[in-house]
Each structure stands twice: as structure tokens, then as C-alpha cells.
Amino acid sequence: MIELRDVWFSYNSGKPIIHGVNLRLSNEITIIIGPNGAGKTTLLKIIACLYKPDKGDVLIDGVNFWKLKSKEKLIMRRKIVYVHENPVLFKGTVMDNVTYPLIIRGHSLEKAREKALKLLKSLKLEYLTDRKRNELSAGEFQLVAIARAIISGAKYIVLDEPTSNLDLEHRIVLESIIREIVKSGKQVIIATHDRLFALKLNTEIIEINNGEIRSILHSKDLYQEIEEFIKKAGKKSLNS
């Protein structure tokens, strides 16, 4: 379990972006929503132990991360992967990218390739295996970055707006992969604006705004909201 205790954070520019957040991420899947600039990305980076809070503690499986020695930090870091909202891929092929987390964990190249190929297939991306990063469409790029993170086998998978460039089919594929992941005791934390995706994942939703937790909802609470929206939009279309 990941827990934040009274976490404060500000960028160099000064005013705090995260205001005393307390959070226990205990669900298989947690979704974070909130308007642009609410602090979702900042919060995810704190959860992923990339940003050190100005104040407060980040506990990973009960261990206070920022009090660890650097050796222990490394071990802890390997429990968490994070996919940036604008991820970077490394030079080399898609295969090279996807196998990277396995290679650095000491797996043999052969095994890594086998696993990577299986994952790419389940994401319907095997046709990309030998592509370079500059030969991918936006959605393909995003999926490869997600695949690269998932393959690591990390216990906590933190995804920042994973569906922003995905088509309908890939959203469904991603959804089912996430469901599979959590079956093996892993946890997924997702920040997103994609309410349909949030709805489908059918889980707890944390709404933040101005760096504070505003409410904790459940996917079904989104249902009404979206349905109304659709109705309105649909009526307009049908009338035109």
C-alpha cells in the first residue's frame, strides 16, 4: 500500500501546488481526476517517488521512502513504475524499449524478448516490434510507453493520462490488461480526464482540485453526469 501523510509540494516558483494531502491507496485500481492544473501529475510524481515532498511522508508498503539510504531507495523504486503524460521512448526499436526494464533487472535478452512479444501481441501492437520511436503515431507511442512500464512486473503501476491518444479499441484492450494486472496482487493508479474510461474501470475515484482532495467518489457517481451530457449533446445532434 502507498500512503501519503500531510504532503506538501511546491515547484521552484514558490506557491504550494500540493496542500497537505493525506491519502491511502488501498484499492486495486485508483483513479485521480480533476481539472487541468489541479495537481494530478504532481501528485502522481510524488506517489512514484520522483518528487520529494517539501513536507510530509510518502510510505511505500509502510516504509518512509525519503528516509531510506540510496541503496534501499533503489530496491523500493523498482516496486513502482510511472508513465509520464508525455513519455519519452529510448532510441532503438520498440522491442529494445519494451525489453529495457527486464534487461536492467538482469533477465536474459531471449526471455525478455519473448515476454515483450507476448505483451505487444496482447496490446495488438506486434506490427510495431521493429519500428523506431520516430515512426510511431501518437497512440502507438503512448501504448509502447505503457507496455514498457507494465512489463517491469512492478507492484505499483502509475499511469498519467494513459488513454489521451488511444482509440476506442485500445482503450478496451488497456482496460482488460489493467484488470489482468491487478489480479496478481498489483495496484494501478491512474490520472485521467477520460470519464468513460474511469467509468468502465468501475473503482474508487479521487477528485482533486487546487492541490487538495475535494472528494472521493466511485465510478458509478460519474454515470449520471455523463449520461446527462450525452443526452444534451445527442438531442442537439438529432435536432440539427
Add this chain to the structure above:
Amino acid sequence: MIELRDVWFSYNSGKPIIHGVNLRLSNEITIIIGPNGAGKTTLLKIIACLYKPDKGDVLIDGVNFWKLKSKEKLIMRRKIVYVHENPVLFKGTVMDNVTYPLIIRGHSLEKAREKALKLLKSLKLEYLTDRKRNELSAGEFQLVAIARAIISGAKYIVLDEPTSNLDLEHRIVLESIIREIVKSGKQVIIATHDRLFALKLNTEIIEINNGEIRSILHSKDLYQEIEEFIKKAGKKSLNS
């Protein structure tokens, strides 16, 4: 009006990505949808006269763009702005970015700033005026790039996945701004995966796949599809 006549395009790697597309963009708003890797971005770049087709013609207001001399090309180019799916912002403040298209068109700095501020306000972004590009959230970044394009006053505005990082409120703001733009005789062309946004814009939708036009729909055709999806997802949530 922009027209494509039997347009073919392939990247260096060889096999054609766009297969003999014929297209007349005559609606105020045109939406292009299609799965990841369908060729939406490629098509938009051809429409925006950034990529030269291997074969076929691109006509802007009846003029064959790629047959023009470079001086005339420039004049023609100013009629079209394009916002990349992963846009880049320039160094300097948000204000510097948004005023750029006006400055290079010879407007005074003062006037440019005035206009930019008005636009930023209507996008609810005035708090970003003096921010640098690395101090923006993903959604803020995308909105600034869109604002920078819109301000140019270009006749054709080509947006590649403009809502991928936007929250609900900004999607509505963007929608209303697009409606305003087209009132003055301008045309907007959008590629997106965001079916709710497409639905709300209530216009013609071109569906492409594998570099070919598969069908031409209308927003209302999406209604049923989405409603079903919601129902299913919603039911699941409610049952859980």
C-alpha cells in the same frame, strides 16, 4: 475550401500510409476519426501543406499548393495553421508564444498583447500569461498551443487531437470558441479520438482507416454507439 485529389503519401520507410484519398472539406467543421495508426495525423499534415504528397494534388481555395512558387506558397501557408498532437511551445512566456503569430504578421506588440490577453481570458487561462513552457501542466500546455494557432486569424485551422489533455470545462470552452471562429467564415478541421467532443460539435465526421476513407458520418451517428457503451459501463458500475 481545401480539396485533396487522389493523394498518396508514404514515409521514408516505404509502404504508402495514405492511399489515394479524395476529399473536399466544405463544412465549417470537419472531424476526422479512426483508430491509432490510421493515418489521421499524416492526413492533417498533408492538408496543412506540411507534407508533400508522393502523388496527387492539394488545392487550397482552388489553387494547387505544391505547384506554387515559394513566395506564393508563403502567402498560402498563412491561410492555414496546424496544431501538432504533441505541440512545441517556444521559449519565453505564454504571452510571448501567443503573440508570436501576430508579431510575424506585422502587428504591433501592444495590439498583439491585447488580443492575446482577450483570447487567454476567453480560454480561462489568464493566470498563465507570464508562465514559462516548463511550468505548465499537460492540459495548460495544449491549450496555449491551440490559442497560439487560433490567434493567427488564419482561414483554416487544423487541430490534431486538441482535447487529449483537456478537462471537461476546457473542452466546453474550446467547443464554444470553435463555434465562434467558424461564424466568421473560417473552417476548422479536427482529428480526434474524443467521441463525446465529436458528438457535441455536431458536424460531418470522416472516418479513416489504413490510410483510406472508410465512411462519412454525422455526429449523430455516434450517439447510439456512445449511449450503448455508457449503458453497459454504467450498468456494470451500478451493479458492483
Add this chain to the structure above:
Amino acid sequence: MSFIGEIIEITIRSVTISLSATILSSLWSIPLSLIIARSRSRMTKALMGVLNSLIGFPTVLVGLFLYIIFSSSGPLGGLGILYTPFAIMIGEALLITPLLISLSYEIFSKAYYEYWETSITLGATPAQAFMKLITERFEDIIVVLLIGFSRAIGELGVALMVGGNIRGFTRVFTTTIALEVSKGNFDIALFLGFILLIIVSTTSAIIRIMGGRKSD
């Protein structure tokens, strides 16, 4: 003239000549590097390879080559610029050209495509897009120019061969240092080097810090 007076005079001359040379060279080197960065052919890569290798080309040979051209029996002898500060300036401007092009190329080749395309789609003329690229990479260009200046003021061969190390006229830092070394005045040579170091490094540290303040 007093020893100190002479050092001050040499300092001013060296800085003036090398600064002019750097600015002069940037007038062609930066546009050229942009043009090269635009092209992505095999030929360009080979050309950059040649330019890279010219960066360290012995300055005495560059000097010799220019001497032969500027010499009164050479093709440009009629201009009568041999053994003038002007000749050193031209020579240094040419000398640092491969360095400036190579360094600017590295800067632009990365940024070129995205900033160029973005400017163009926003309606910029090619000239405006060029300017945008340059302002976008302004701090980097300043660093390149600083490196070029440092190379120009620190080189010996050209200043010696086409300047002649004439006292009170074309004598610069490095030629003075070489002369003092040949006189066996190692202490004076090291002292002069120390002054040179102070001048160039404080200037460049200040410029970098100032540049850093307003970057991004």
C-alpha cells in the same frame, strides 16, 4: 612604454581582434550551420566529418596558408593586409569557422525540425523561422561564440604568420607569450597566461550566469 602599459595595450588589441573575428565568423558560420542542419543527406554527414576534423587543424598551417595568399607575391597580395591586425582578424575568423559550424550544427540539428515546422505552420517566413530558431537557441549560440572567442584569442599560428607579432601593432597575447617563452621568460609567459585566463573566464562566467537567469 611601461611593462603594464604594454600588457594593457596587448590585452585591448587581442580582445578587439578576436571579438571581431568571432562576430565576423558567426555571420557566415551560423547561417551555414542552419542550412547544413536542414539537409539530412549522407553528404552532409561527410561534410560535417570533414569540418569536425578541421577544428583542430594546426593553426600554424592555417596561418601559413593565409600568409601565402596575403603575401605580396600571393593572389591577394595587392590588398596589402599582410602583417596588419585586420589580417589576424580575417585569419581567426576563418580558423574558427569549422568550430562554429560544428557546434552550431549540433545545436540546430536537434531543434531544427520541430521549431522550424512550428514557426512555419504559424505563418512565419523562412527568414522569420530562421530568427525564431536562433532566438530559441540563443543561450547555446552565446556559448558557441564564447568557445569560438576563446579559441581565437588563444591561437598562435595565425596571429604569428599573418600578424607578424609586430610590437605595438599586431602583437597579441599568444604571440607575446610565445616570444617570452623563446626568450626563456617563463615567469612572464605564465603571468600573461594567467591574465588571459582571468579575462576570458570571468567574461564567459558572467555571460553564462546572466544567460542562465533568463533561460526558459
Add this chain to the structure above:
Amino acid sequence: MSFIGEIIEITIRSVTISLSATILSSLWSIPLSLIIARSRSRMTKALMGVLNSLIGFPTVLVGLFLYIIFSSSGPLGGLGILYTPFAIMIGEALLITPLLISLSYEIFSKAYYEYWETSITLGATPAQAFMKLITERFEDIIVVLLIGFSRAIGELGVALMVGGNIRGFTRVFTTTIALEVSKGNFDIALFLGFILLIIVSTTSAIIRIMGGRKSD
């Protein structure tokens, strides 16, 4: 020995010394530049300013300085390396250090953050993240090393002062060229320069083209 034989001998010696110097220097310069790129303080900027200005520091002074250290009455006189090819190698490795650090710094300071962060989030150890950065920028590093090599093989001051230009032992390209120029044998000097140019530029063009083939 025949004229041609001597040129071949000098070529082999020059290339060996300067190549070793470049590799040696890269062993500390590249890690150092990474460490500097990590820090983003005002101090770092000032340090880079100083390093930039050292790039063009007169080689004769570097040579003189090293001479004083290596000479039998100097602090490292006991090593007895003065006037050996080894001394030139050490000297050149030090000489090109500011150049290698500055150029590598420019490469890494851009890429540093995103690739570092990405590697770390994927579970890389700091050493693995370092390696990733280096492989990510491999072609650029090769270019930096080429520039360093070109600078090393083209410099005169260090080779002269700590090598001594001893015929058949420490005589390299540039010291030979300087010697021929002082003799008034301008033709031979230019010929030697031409050979040097051919060697360095073909090597570097080939490396760049090859590097280009497998880039991105």
C-alpha cells in the same frame, strides 16, 4: 630513414598518442560532464564559463605548465616522464579536457533530465541510467571524441614543451610542421598539413557516416 618513411613513422606516432589521449581524457571528462549536467546551480554555470574559456587556452602555456611539473626539479620530476610520448599523451588528455567536458555537457544538459528520469522510473540503478544516457547520445559522444582527437592531434604547444620534438621519439605532426615552417620549408609544411587533413577528415567522415546509418 627516408623522407616518406619518416612521415609514416610520425603519422603512426601522432595518431597513437592523440587517440590514447582522447580515450584517456574521455574516461574522466564524460562522467564529469554528466555530474555537472545533473546540477543546475549558478555555480555550475560559472564553472562551465571557466571551462569554456579554457578550451582555447594557449597550448604553449599548458605545455609550459606541464613542463614545470614534469621537469626533474618539479613536483612530478621523479616519474621521469618528461620528453616521452607518454608525457605528450598526458598533456593532450589534460589539454582537451575542458573541450570534452564543455561539449559533453551541452549534449547531456538537454537530454539529461528526461532520459534519466525515465530510466529511473523503469527501475534502473544510477549506473544503468548513466549508461542509458550515454548510449542514448552515443553518436553525439563519438562526434565529441572526434573533435577532441582533432584538437589533440592538431595542437603544438604541449607536444613541443613536454615532448621536446625529439626526432624518432617524440616528434609528431605539428612539431614537424612548426619545424619545417621555421626552416622556411613552407612546401613541406603544407604537404604535411595536407596529409594530416586527409587522415583526420577521412576517418571522421567515415565514422560519421557509419554512425548516421544506425542512428534513430
Add this chain to the structure above:
Amino acid sequence: YNQSVKIRISTTTSLYATGLLDYLYDEFKENHSNVVVQFIAVGSGAALKLAEQGDVDMVFVHAPNLEADYIKRGIITNHTIFAYNYFIIVGPKSDPAHIANLTPIEAMKSIYNSCENGQALFISRGDQSGTHQRELLLWNLSGLNPFNKSWYIETGSGMSETLLVANEKNAYTISDIGTFLKLKGDGRLPNLVKLVDKGKILINIYSAYIVETAKTNSDTQKVIKSLMKFILSDTGQELIGSFGVDKYGQPLFYPAKGHEDELREIWQWFVDLAK
């Protein structure tokens, strides 16, 4: 000549580096405020080469046999000897070849033998400078051939660098007096001492020439003439004789005045010997 006139003189570095030329020029300027004299200090060979290219109006050198060649080709004329001094043979304090107080030729023979026995090394400038030419002449007159011997080290660089090598390697070498005194005085040559400094064969003759290939006008020619005149004048010659005494405790140069014919003979002797 009313407007300012500029003349250029190429000179060997070692001569210029002593400071003598600037010292003379500063004096000359007193009465010729319109005249600008520019010295280009380069290697001996290069100094003459610049004359051949027509880029200088005069040359000051000390390499008789090189000079003779350029005279023969009509590039330089008006041979004027204006000063002389002595080359010196220097070596390690222990003097393993025992050359102190020997004649130059005997000293060379002794150095050769001692080197062959592995007791000493010899450093040659190997750069065809005036100093190097004289060394070659000494070997030649001794009837010895040191080339390609392992103890015969060619530095191919300037006098100071060569002296430093000799000091470092405890070796013998030949030097001009000015550079040696300067470095010795600075404590840079703790291992070296002056061992032989007498003998006609060690005389180092400094000559001035007018360059024929230069594109001169009448004003320039007038200046060149008056400069030549000044150098040979009593004032000029006195300046040469007294230069450096305050710094080194002994003169670096002797004026040619009074020894013109003798020096010219010796100069010719050197040219003939070198053939």
C-alpha cells in the same frame, strides 16, 4: 620624406628575443619620428623565405651559408655585418667528456668519444637555424659523423626548449650566449654550465641585408639607408656593445666596428667551410 614611412624587417627569433632590435629602434626613432619599423621574428630559414616572397624590406640573420645562397640568387644585397658574439658549448657540471678549456674542435671530438662510451648525450637543435648550422660545421671540421647515433638527440625546436632538454638529460649542446645566460640566471638550467666559449670557429656573425624583391619606393629606400647608417654609426655601435650589460653582467654582443674586414673574412670562411 614627410609622411610616415613603414619598413619591415624579418629577423631570426633568437636575435629579436634578446631585445637588441627593439632597443636600437627606440633610439633610432628619436631622430626619425616619421619612421615605423616593424620586426617580424621567425626562424632563420623563414626570415630569408619572407624576403624571397617580397614581404619584408630588410633581413637580420646569423646563418652565413644560408645567406650566401640568397645572395647568389639576388634576393638580398648590401651585406652589412653589424655585430658578433660567440656561441658556447654547454654541458653537465660533471663534464664527463672533460671539455672545459679545450678548443672547440677538440671539445667536439671529446664529446663524441664520451658519448660513444655511453657517458654522455648530445642535443642538437636540428632546425637549420644559425646555431644548428654552426654545430654541423663543428662536427664537419672534427671529421665526425654523429647522425643516427642513439646519443645524438635532435629537438627541432628553439634555443630555450633545446637548453631545457639538455638540462633535463644532462647533455651537451651548443647555444647562443644570450638565451643561455637568461635561462641560467632564472635558475632554469641548474645542471648546465658553460664549458667552451672561445675560438674563431665559435664566432657568431650578425648581418643585415636589403631585400631586392620588396616593392619599395624611394622614401622607403632612404629610410633603409639611414637605418643601415644608424646601426653602423658610433652611436649605434656603442648601443650594441653596451646592450644587456646591466642585466647579464656582460655584453651580449660586440660591435662590428673596427673588425669589419676580419669579420667579413670569417663570414666568407664559414660559407666556404660549409660547402
